[in-house]
Amino acid sequence: MIRVGVNGYGTIGKRVADAVAAQPDMELVGVTKASPDYGVEAAARRGYDLYAAVEDRTDAFAAAGVDLTGALDDLLDAVDVVVDCAPSGVGERNAPVYEAHDTPVVFQGGEDAAVAETSFNARGRFEAARGADSVRVVSCNTTALSRLLAPLDETYGVEKARVTLVRRGGDPSETDRGPINDIVPDPATVPSHHGPDVNEILPDVPVDTAALKAPVTGMHTHSVNVTLETDPDSAAVRDLLADESRIFLVPEGAGIDGAGALKEYAADAGRPRSDLWENCVWEESISVSGRDLYLFQNVHQEADVVPENVDAVRAVASDVDAAESVALTNETLGVGL
Ligand code: NAD
Structure with missing residues (x-):
């Protein structure tokens, strides 16, 4: 023990x-x-x-x-x-x-x-x-990006990843956090520290990140663009991510339209504290154009x-x-x- x-x-x-x-x-x-x-x-x-x-x-x-x-x-x-x-x-x-x-x-x-x-x-x-x-x-954001970029790099090679992180302003219990009426670049400098932090885990994956803070408490949202070294179709990327045990593909057509519904889904699934331990990748957002992959993922900062x-x-x-x-x-x- x-x-x-x-x-x-x-x-x-x-x-x-x-x-x-x-x-x-x-x-x-x-x-x-x-x-x-x-x-x-x-x-x-x-x-x-x-x-x-x-x-x-x-x-x-x-x-x-x-x-x-x-x-x-x-x-x-x-x-x-x-x-x-x-x-x-x-x-x-x-x-x-x-x-x-x-x-x-x-x-x-x-x-x-x-x-x-x-x-x-x-x-x-x-x-x-x-x-x-x-x-x-x-961190929660770096964990989620590492989980996503590792299989993409192993399977297709990552030429360059560019990620915009819309971060939650604070956790639900943090009454002193914000903003409450704005979306704020944080940090205003680009790249943010998240990309270098991903390189602590995946040193050979080129990744630039830019970060904002939004007046929400539920989850972070990442807008991801990855230029791959090969050009898979979106179905192959979907299957690759579906095989990752800590990535949840938010099913198309399930009516889950944001962090609120995701947390409700977790609560209905009997999750303690409505926790989502997995990256939540919006299945219908997975799009490939040439060697460029685009997708959105949500990250439950308290849980992943x-x-x-x-x-x-x-x-x-x-x-x-x-x-x-x-x-x-x-x-x-x-x-x-
Ligand atoms: P928190 O403020 O919710 O909890 C910290 C706890 O530590 C509190 O209970 C506090 O009373 C206690 N504490 C205060 N002084 C202490 C001391 N000297 N020794 C031991 N404990 C002390 O913070 P958190 O959100 O749980 O964050 C903890 C760590 O996890 C931080 O490094 C944070 O960056 C990281 N983290 C937080 C999140 C998130 O979204 N909350 C996500 C990923 C990683």
Whole structure:
């Protein structure tokens, strides 16, 4: 059994904790909270042991009547791997603590690539993470682009990918995010950082990205143009993407017209928190003109990195290979709509 701790029980951390708890080869030892807010109740309902992320805030938990099993140091002593799900930039500040405990760590995509020995996506960089002391699961957007571009490059060769990312302004619980009445270039410079981040996973795939922020919370939308080295027809591309276990082709004619309907579809499918772990590629958008492929995909920013975190833990702490890990993660979570 791989003993796993989750440091930071927020949007990503609570999902990673549930996913780890569902694995037959992993034990979730506990999760940390930085303050005794409503997340404490969610962890308690699931029976997860709770640790203080920041030792000198333990009094706040006592004052709120919340029992702690210990603090972060205790959790790190009890696990084989910690998954850092702290806010962007805080992971880097936590790095020396993990090093001091000699505890391998899986960071998230809000950290710079330099925080870890290697960046991770199961479709591209599984073996590079084998036995590493630190890996970084790339961001939600980079995860989705890597999943899409890897099979296209392997099968047809990617001469150049150009992607416009319309990013959600904030997650549904983030009341302080925006914009609320505009669509804002973010960053206004082109290319955005997403393309270089894809190259952390797929170093030989030329990709330029431009990013905007929109007043929505549900999902990101990518408008993708890939110039391929050969000229397949759109049906062949469709079949290729349909074979990818973490890509869901949104069926033509199903009446799913946007992120709202996609989330409803996920809820109807019984998905926890309406999570969509897969890239959602609009089937009817897959169009090929000469060597140019066009398509739209939606990305559930809170969810697509979750199976990747599970695989990253296996890459770091077991000898299970990529195919076996992905299959096990998919089966236990129910990935594949
Ligand atoms: P979040 O703010 O929802 O959750 C972070 C949690 O960490 C909170 O519960 C917070 O209380 C806790 N925390 C605060 N200080 C801490 C500390 N010193 N040590 C440990 N925990 C601490 O953030 P999130 O959206 O879950 O993002 C976490 C990471 O995942 C970031 O790197 C982010 O960039 C990345 N990520 C986020 C998304 C997304 O859309 N939310 C998608 C992919 C990757």
